[in-house]
Amino acid sequence: MLRVHRSGGWLTQWWLIFLGLMLTGVVIAGCGRSPAADLKGDPGGIATGTKSDVVAQVAGGPQFVDKNGKPTGDVTQAAKDKDGNPLSEIDAAKDKEPLAYSLANMVGQNRIAVNIVWTLVAGFLVMFMQAGFALVETGFTRAKSAAHTMMMNFMIYGLGMLGYFIAGFAFQFGGIGGLATLGGGSALTSAGEVTLNIAGKPFGLIGTNGFFLSGGTYDVSIAVMFLFQMVFMDTAATIPTGAMAERWKFSAFCIFGFFCSTVTYPVFGNWGWGGGWLAQLGSNFGFGHGYADFAGSGVVHAVGGWMGLAGAIVLGPRIGKFNKDGSPNTIAGHNLTLAILGTFILAFGWFGFNPGSTLAASGSGALRIGLIAVNTMLAGAAASLSAMLYMWWTKGKPDPSMTVNGILAGLVAITAPSGFVSPVSSVIIGLIAGVLVCWAVWFFDNIAKVDDPVGAISVHGVCGTWGVIAVGLFADGTSNYGGVWNGVGGSVTGLFFGDAGQLVAQLIGAITCFVYVGGVSYIFFRVVDKLIGMRTPAETELGGLDIPEMGAYAYPVDFPGTGPVNPVPASNGATATSAASLA
């Protein structure tokens, strides 16, 4: 059997000890917490969205202030009386003005309904991105393993979803403290966050409410949040299937699906989005608004990219990728048409990914969704142009595969800043991402010697990290989102607009993502490799993974490139392909 590019040793053992201690601590700290078990949810959807969700302009009402105590000018918040009691005049009018009281409740429920419908539709769009990933990755790889590549992209949806349902969602959002724009979610109480207190500062590590969406988390608001966040997790989980394509054993991939959705992704997601310690960098240490990642350049894409990097290192390159002198060979994909169609599907789905991350379309500055959508388009377009021109200039042809990766790089890079930056900044971020992805692909091929068949590490890992940093540079302080972000008043503002602290928070987040995700994933893949094997045998890889791993060809057996022709007579009405699977 051919084994290539293996490494490990004492570093792995120390990582294992560290990981074991960390997990033991978290288990002891979190065991038996689950405060949501005693709370009531709203599974009937009749108590979600009330008069208290009415947003009104309250002249003279209390204003949000920034960290220096200066008013931000924001007077948009829940309607209150002059004493700050929420809508007490309407409560008092319940008997005298029953129609006004009912109207206030209905307005509140309609606002929440708009937000819920918006978030669900955006989630449906993101779910469809799975189809885009499947087509892109399969198109960029060889026909002889197309069924295997498709199947990984298909099954990560089910594997990841169940893992996230069992434990991932609870770990990520089980201590976030409620979902204001979705009208409730109080069962995700902040008491459910496992927190370390160091020098009087809280460091959120992991949530503990919401296992199996049961107890108080059996709730309409939380269900919407679960759906939207689950498809984000699945996006991250499907990225490594591209970087590790054409040589990953399917059973090892299945184990990865559960590990990623229950541990790797949710833990970093908690730190960045679930009220964890990265989000607290602003309130704890004054680093801007803490780690700000609007839709997931870091939490989703860099996590996926770094998981893919760790996996690709452990697997080693495909047979024939590198020559004896280390120089790389191009292994062309089998269907550029599929890849470009998949890219369009991804670009379409991104309109759910970024604008949907407001979790709202009504109130609290959520109407910025229009700008977020435009920023998304512009960055993708700019990156496709810069990638195409860069390749054309340096290689003499407008390389379609790198142009495709260019638009994806731009979309990945704008994902974190999309809610905080201007259209002009979006174009700049995209232009840089388009060139960056070309350099990154060259780097991994020629310097790092990591075989990434579809460029997933460059697109998602490198350009995702660029997107995280870009927030710290280009955020212009015009967004609102209720006048507060990560518990810090005012608007997220980057270095170029006056807040160097935000860039520090972004850099800490980017480095943490690489170290945590890369480290944990590397250990995981090494352990799985040791226990059950990660890589298919050399003869399987050479012939194509479709029949040995899946028992079926993606294409008819005489399709060019579909492995060694092994004709099986079709009988009993079965097609040649399905008959082959029974041979």
Next chain:
Amino acid sequence: MNYGAKEANSKEAMGLVVFVIGLVLLAAGWAYGLGIFQVVLVVLGLAGFVAGFVVLRGAKAEG
């Protein structure tokens, strides 16, 4: 090379089933309070994890 039946290996599926059951039991035990029932679930869950890998390792040896 012989494609198809030779590589068919149901043991991998068995190992994955045991692994998933272990995951579910572990999460259920951990999530809902401290008590003898939860401890039993956690222990069974961890045992499921280990058993799943053992079966998968056996499948690797046969493959």
